[in-house]
Amino acid sequence: MALSGVENLARLPELKKRLLWTLGLLAFYRVGIHVPTPGVDTAALQDFFAQVSNTLFGIFNMFSGGGLENFSIFALGIMPYISASIIIQLLTVVSPELKRLAKEEGAAGRKKITQYTRYGTVLITVVQGLFIAIGLENMQSPTGAPVVLAAGWGFRLTTIITLTAGTVLVMWLGEQMTERGIGNGISLIIFGGIVAGLPAGVGNTFQLLGAGELTVFILLLLLAFMVAVMVGIVYMERSQRRIPIQYAKRMVGRRMYGGQTTHLPLRVNTAGVIPPIFASSILMFPATLAQFSQVDWLQDAAALFSPTGILYNVFFVALIIFFCFFYTAIIFDPKDIAENIKKQGGFIPGIRPGAKTHEYIDRVLARITLWGALYISAVCVLPVLFVSKLGGPFYFGGTSLLIVVGVSMDFMSQIESYLISRQYEGLMGKQGRIKGRR
Structure with a gap:
């Protein structure tokens, strides 16, 4: 009698160990x-944060898992590491030395x-820590109480050292989660921060409902819209374009190999949740500095970058589309795929092996990446605009839903891979197996 998917977890010590590592490191972060x-x-x-919960501060606080609101040692979260990754990956494209390291030097x-x-990451954290310390010294709560108890360079140096050490520790936790646990550690840290704030978001929603600021009809409409967005995310995340590949028959010794037909799966959203995270981090960095400053032109610039404003969303969509193509080009190389297919004696029906196959895969990938970028843009932008028009809580934005659903599906698919590779049923059994994830 076959065991259920959850019971199979106990049969795999390696998977159990990885799950415990992931949960333990997430608990330490929390x-x-x-x-x-x-x-x-x-x-x-x-x-102060209670007054700016529906602004960019609210988004930053959500990504840091509430660390910024508490101004904890993990206040900056994983964002400096993401910003440093963006800069290094951009430099990899233009720097011959970095390109050589990435392509030729291997591990x-x-x-x-x-x-x-x-x-x-350390350099960015030091700069951010200095500006945040200076900004906090000039901040007051709505009741007039100063945020900083004793301003001066002593507080500034303490803040820089504390935030830098905290960010480095979070970066280490993410790397250990990726290496020893299940899934991408950086994405799981952001996922954990969003999920941890979910009970508070639900509680605030019911408070608005009890105070009469949110009607039952609007609440039901918001829930229906959220479910529709989640269904759309699951559908698109599992969507893929399958390119057929035919392998020619060849004789090796006394055996005949090849002759079978397979396919090359190209996901519609190859870049995953990275583009909206990158785009959000870029847009939040200058606006966050402006919120800590009293300079008039910085305040005016911050006002233009409201999450419900046209300028913010135009830049947001443009950055998402850019990072979709950019990140896809980094993690998926059509030239290498075409060369590997040719070496293995395969070909795409109607397409010559080699350069023509490379051009064909590149062309197909560019088309589906465009649709994937438009899908991510719609998911990240439309729910925020829709919710703001209804007057609902901003917490239920498309970016958070995309990250939660996307990271959850990736986490589940990796568990499925461990179970299937050991010839056990998937975590959800035969009927619930996640398909279309490679």
């Missing part, structure tokens, strides 16, 4: 969120690039 940075009145800071080159990314 504990660190509640460790405050010295010298800050957290009560006054939380009062040693990737290790060197990872080291550069870590140095960049």
